[in-house]
Amino acid sequence: MHVLEKAKKPLNALKDSVVDINAVNFWLQKFNPLWSGNQALGKIVQKENAANEMVSLTIQVNRLFKFGLAGQHHPVFITVNGIRYERTYSLTKLDDRHVLLTVKKVNAGIVSTWLVEQAQVEDIIEFGQPFGEMTLAQAPSPLLLLAAGSGITPMLSMLKSLSQTKQFSEQPIQLMYWVKYHVDAAFKARFEELAHQYPNFKFQIFFTQEADADPRLDATHAVQIENIAASTVYACGPSGFVAQAETLFGHAQCFMNEAFSMSPVADDEIGFVNITLTQSNKTVSIPKGQSILASLEQQNIKPNHGCRMGICNKCACNKVEGSTKSLVNGSQNTEPGNLLKICVNSAQSDLVIDL
Numbered sequence: 001m002h003v004l005e006k007a008k009k010p011l012n013a014l015k016d017s018v019v020d021i022n023a024v025n026f027w028l029q030k031f032n033p034l035w036s037g038n039q040a041l042g043k044i045v046q047k048e049n050a051a052n053e054m055v056s057l058t059i060q061v062n063r064l065f066k067f068g069l070a071g072q073h074h075p076v077f078i079t080v081n082g083i084r085y086e087r088t089y090s091l092t093k094l095d096d097r098h099v100l101l102t103v104k105k106v107n108a109g110i111v112s113t114w115l116v117e118q119a120q121v122e123d124i125i126e127f128g129q130p131f132g133e134m135t136l137a138q139a140p141s142p143l144l145l146l147a148a149g150s151g152i153t154p155m156l157s158m159l160k161s162l163s164q165t166k167q168f169s170e171q172p173i174q175l176m177y178w179v180k181y182h183v184d185a186a187f188k189a190r191f192e193e194l195a196h197q198y199p200n201f202k203f204q205i206f207f208t209q210e211a212d213a214d215p216r217l218d219a220t221h222a223v224q225i226e227n228i229a230a231s232t233v234y235a236c237g238p239s240g241f242v243a244q245a246e247t248l249f250g251h252a253q254c255f256m257n258e259a260f261s262m263s264p265v266a267d268d269e270i271g272f273v274n275i276t277l278t279q280s281n282k283t284v285s286i287p288k289g290q291s292i293l294a295s296l297e298q299q300n301i302k303p304n305h306g307c308r309m310g311i312c313n314k315c316a317c318n319k320v321e322g323s324t325k326s327l328v329n330g331s332q333n334t335e336p337g338n339l340l341k342i343c344v345n346s347a348q349s350d351l352v353i354d355l
């Protein structure tokens, strides 16, 4: 039996008693950096380039790590220059002790830059509980996977999971993947190999900024897909890509999507609106058209949040009144008394929210 398991009961007793769990973790990690009384930890055991400014980290996880379903995301906690940051990434389960974390460096992204440029083998990363609704459907149906840029990571996770079932060879599966340049393509050889191995798996890749540029996702791609109405469609990429996917494939039997960036502020969204926070009894002025969460943070108000992508629900609060707009698909909501994810919505009018 593993030493940590042997120590489990005494540890639990310690947790409930006078000993600070942080002190317990401190001493456990003197023996093994993956041991902890309460933290899901992982150790980087391999670092590889996946594409331009994109790395794949193979991570050995401890026994407190909870594997999510393929396609879900995990909070990832990193401390850079003494400040602890939380970000959200989709992981691929490799086996019962290892996951793959693939990260693309984003402009001014503190965590992604650290992971791509500075993270090293043996570094320890902390994880939270998995979340997200873009997971594999139970009932088999033709699958269409649409990915742009880093949106390929949940697709890799779902394909890896599916490839271990007999469903993989029994249903049509099509992966369409858009990147700017050849150097941006991640896992291309792996997908080509799958297509070679399984006649029912079709893989297409599009390069939108090469000299001989392929078109972005449009109606010409939609007409290539047979029987959309009976298919399950997954889309992941920047908000414009996801919104276009919804326009073209929203009538599928099942359409699921996730966006990892937000629409730019529209030209007519100028000026400020007042937002009243009922629980903290404050009214502040924020710019129209920008993420409510980011706008409040600029005012030194720190609402609870996690993914900043509209997936984890940690920032959701009740909207009492006012008009908001989704920064993912542009839809407006003027209804009072509904749940508002402040990370992916902007204010269109004065707002009152329970925060």
Ligand code: FES
Residues within 6 Å of the ligand: 305, 306, 307, 308, 309, 310, 311, 312, 313, 314, 315, 316, 341, 342, 343, 344
């Ligand atoms: S922070 Fe995750 S949904 Fe808003």
